[in-house]
Amino acid sequence: MKTIFILAWRNIWRNKRRTIITLSSIFFAVLLALFMRSMQLGSYGNMIKNSVESYSGYIQIHELGYWENKSINKLLEHSQSIQDSIENLPSVNYVIPRLETFALAATETLSKGVAVIGTDPEREDHMTKLSEKLVAGEFFEADKEGILISEGLGNYLRLGVNDTLILLGQGYHGTNAVGKYPIAGIIKLVNPQMNNNTVYMPLKTCQYYNGSPNKLTSMALVLDSYDAVKKTTARLKEDFGERYEIMDWEELQPELVQLIQSDNAGGVIMLGILYMVIAFGIFGTIMMMTMERLREFGVLISIGMQKLRLAGLVFIETLLIGILGLLVSFMAGVPLLLYMYEHPIPLTGSAAKGIEEMGFEPIIPFSLDISIFYTQGLAILVIVMLCLTYPYLRLWWLKPVESKK
Amino acid sequence: MSIIQIKGLHKIYNPKKVPVHALNGIDLEITEGEFTAIVGPSGSGKSTLLNMIGGLDSPTEGTVIINGVDVSTLSPKKLIDFRLKNIGFVFQDYSLLPVLTARENVEFIMQLQGRKKEEFKKRAEELLREVGLGDRMDNRPSNLSGGQQQRVAVARALASKPKFILADEPTANLDSVSTSDLLEMMQVLNKEENMTFIFSTHDQRVIDKARRVVSIVDGKVAEDIQVEQEMAQ
Numbered sequence: 001m002k003t004i005f006i007l008a009w010r011n012i013w014r015n016k017r018r019t020i021i022t023l024s025s026i027f028f029a030v031l032l033a034l035f036m037r038s039m040q041l042g043s044y045g046n047m048i049k050n051s052v053e054s055y056s057g058y059i060q061i062h063e064l065g066y067w068e069n070k071s072i073n074k075l076l077e078h079s080q081s082i083q084d085s086i087e088n089l090p091s092v093n094y095v096i097p098r099l100e101t102f103a104l105a106a107t108e109t110l111s112k113g114v115a116v117i118g119t120d121p122e123r124e125d126h127m128t129k130l131s132e133k134l135v136a137g138e139f140f141e142a143d144k145e146g147i148l149i150s151e152g153l154g155n156y157l158r159l160g161v162n163d164t165l166i167l168l169g170q171g172y173h174g175t176n177a178v179g180k181y182p183i184a185g186i187i188k189l190v191n192p193q194m195n196n197n198t199v200y201m202p203l204k205t206c207q208y209y210n211g212s213p214n215k216l217t218s219m220a221l222v223l224d225s226y227d228a229v230k231k232t233t234a235r236l237k238e239d240f241g242e243r244y245e246i247m248d249w250e251e252l253q254p255e256l257v258q259l260i261q262s263d264n265a266g267g268v269i270m271l272g273i274l275y276m277v278i279a280f281g282i283f284g285t286i287m288m289m290t291m292e293r294l295r296e297f298g299v300l301i302s303i304g305m306q307k308l309r310l311a312g313l314v315f316i317e318t319l320l321i322g323i324l325g326l327l328v329s330f331m332a333g334v335p336l337l338l339y340m341y342e343h344p345i346p347l348t349g350s351a352a353k354g355i356e357e358m359g360f361e362p363i364i365p366f367s368l369d370i371s372i373f374y375t376q377g378l379a380i381l382v383i384v385m386l387c388l389t390y391p392y393l394r395l396w397w398l399k400p401v402e403s404k405k
Numbered sequence: 406m407s408i409i410q411i412k413g414l415h416k417i418y419n420p421k422k423v424p425v426h427a428l429n430g431i432d433l434e435i436t437e438g439e440f441t442a443i444v445g446p447s448g449s450g451k452s453t454l455l456n457m458i459g460g461l462d463s464p465t466e467g468t469v470i471i472n473g474v475d476v477s478t479l480s481p482k483k484l485i486d487f488r489l490k491n492i493g494f495v496f497q498d499y500s501l502l503p504v505l506t507a508r509e510n511v512e513f514i515m516q517l518q519g520r521k522k523e524e525f526k527k528r529a530e531e532l533l534r535e536v537g538l539g540d541r542m543d544n545r546p547s548n549l550s551g552g553q554q555q556r557v558a559v560a561r562a563l564a565s566k567p568k569f570i571l572a573d574e575p576t577a578n579l580d581s582v583s584t585s586d587l588l589e590m591m592q593v594l595n596k597e598e599n600m601t602f603i604f605s606t607h608d609q610r611v612i613d614k615a616r617r618v619v620s621i622v623d624g625k626v627a628e629d630i631q632v633e634q635e636m637a638q
Binding site for chain 1: 481
């Protein structure tokens with residue numbers, strides 16, 4: 001076996017120039033593929049993170065049937081013991097209890113439909129970093145009545161800090177929800193739509209306004225990492241699935257999933273084209289190697305080398321080329337991606353504005369997901385294996401007497 | 406003792422289209438220790454005959470029995486194994502593996518046979534010394550002359566301890582000095598180790614050294630001459 005490896009290794013260097021050209025084609029293609037995939041997955045990760053951490057959380061728990069109509073009458077009881085047991089689950093960092101409703105926000109002369117979010121200020125700030133978005137006034141507090149309004153809403157209603165906002169709406173089970181609240185601060189939200197119509201209110205104040213003490217529309221969960229979503233969702237469904245509606249971010253934001261899927265399909269097609277080009281390069285090399293050595297193969301079979309063993313030699317040679325190409329690519333690709341991971345590409349100008357309007361950070365981040373590496377590795381190995389079909393067929397049909405001609 | 410028996414051997418190429426009769430009923434018997442030259446003009450069928458004897462091609466009709474085994478009845482896999490154990494090949498263009506040294510080329514065939522490392526290492530060295538390449542063992546074929554490469558090829562053929570060695574025009578690419586050295590070496594092996602050599606050749610120098618000359622014309626044995634030993638020498 002050792003001799004076969006030595007033979008294979010020396011054989012691939014018989015034509016140094018050809019081997020270097022093949023390795024170079026693998027190198028550039030894999031490097032490009034790594035860069036593309038890392039950028040793509042990094043962007044998706046960032047989109048998910050921005051989207052999830054800007055509001056929805058990775059998982060939400062609702063009263064059964066709430067999500068379909070988002071009815072203010074389908075509220076769940078805020079149970080501290082359940083919240084504690086959820087927070088004790090591995091990977092769950094904390095739970096944000098919320099009561100969300102819609103109302104008409106009014107001043108003496110102006111009014112506008114708004115989304116009212118009653119929440120625990122401290123927990124909300126942990127996830128959404130709401131305090132960092134404060135542009136005027138102070139952050140709201142759990143035991144005070146002061147509220148936060150978004151900058152666009154404040155501009156529209158011509159309201160500022162310490163002014164009073166009147167809210168009118170329908171409360172729990174048809175009650176009238178009416179109240180006037182001092183504006184503690186003004187926040188600038190990245191999402192333009194949210195920036196024009198959002199009111200943050202302390203949870204207890206919102207529950208009182210809505211006529212639903214100790215009731216919630218949702219509990220949003222913040223996890224250690226994105227990777228824990230599936231497992232935690234499954235665990236929650238197992239423990240609370242019969243009593244509550246448990247939804248992960250993919251169910252909460254199907255439009256984001258669709259956006260990622262359609263973009264990803266484009267990326268996969270690009271990768272496919274790239275790999276087709278590499279495949280032809282590798283195939284060309286293997287075909288030339290085979291054609292040049294048909295006589296040698298014939299001699300080896302003549303002197304007593306079984307075809308299967310010869311096929312093994314060709315397999316090792318081709319595999320060595322693939323592995324060498326991958327090694328060189330990874331040696332260059334890993335430091336490059338590590339650098340890009342730490343230094344994402346900042347977007348400027350209209351591109352940045354466009355991204356910001358979608359509610360995302362104006363950067364192109366990179367991912368270090370291990371799947372980026374093994375999928376590229378696997379793709380190259382599959383190409384190599386497919387290319388082996390040619391020498392195998394030639395070997396299968398090779399008659400030593402014909403190769404002598 | 407007879408090691409090769411050929412009876413009524415026919416080989417027809419393209420039997421359904423334009424049939425070419427390469428061999429037209431050859432009967433031949435070769436005994437152990439012979440030093441036989443198969444001669445004939447181009448297209449006479451001598452290479453085809455050698456391919457049949459080597460189990461590299463199958464006859465249209467007739468049998469080739471080597472050491473009591475009818476090679477045409479063997480499966481392709483068994484035939485390769487049979488060649489490995491029974492036949493040594495020397496090719497016109499030497500056909501050494503260019504990436505292996507002389508020593509590794511000789512060792513390789515014994516590795517295919519599954520011999521132990523100590524055994525094949527020792528035998529490769531012995532054989533290379535025997536063919537006069539004791540000081541060139543670690544050279545690759547590209548660093549050896551044509552004659553030296555053919556000597557390595559002979560050592561490789563001998564390494565598997567075959568019943569006989571088939572040499573297809575072994576001197577065709579060699580100069581007169583290398584040809585003479587090679588023939589001398591093969592004669593020594595023939596005499597001292599009783600190794601059977603069968604050549605196909607055009608080369609009069611090889612024919613002159615042969616102890617038996619089988620002349621093939623139009624796919625038939627035209628002449629089969631046993632040369633007196635003294636004359637051959």
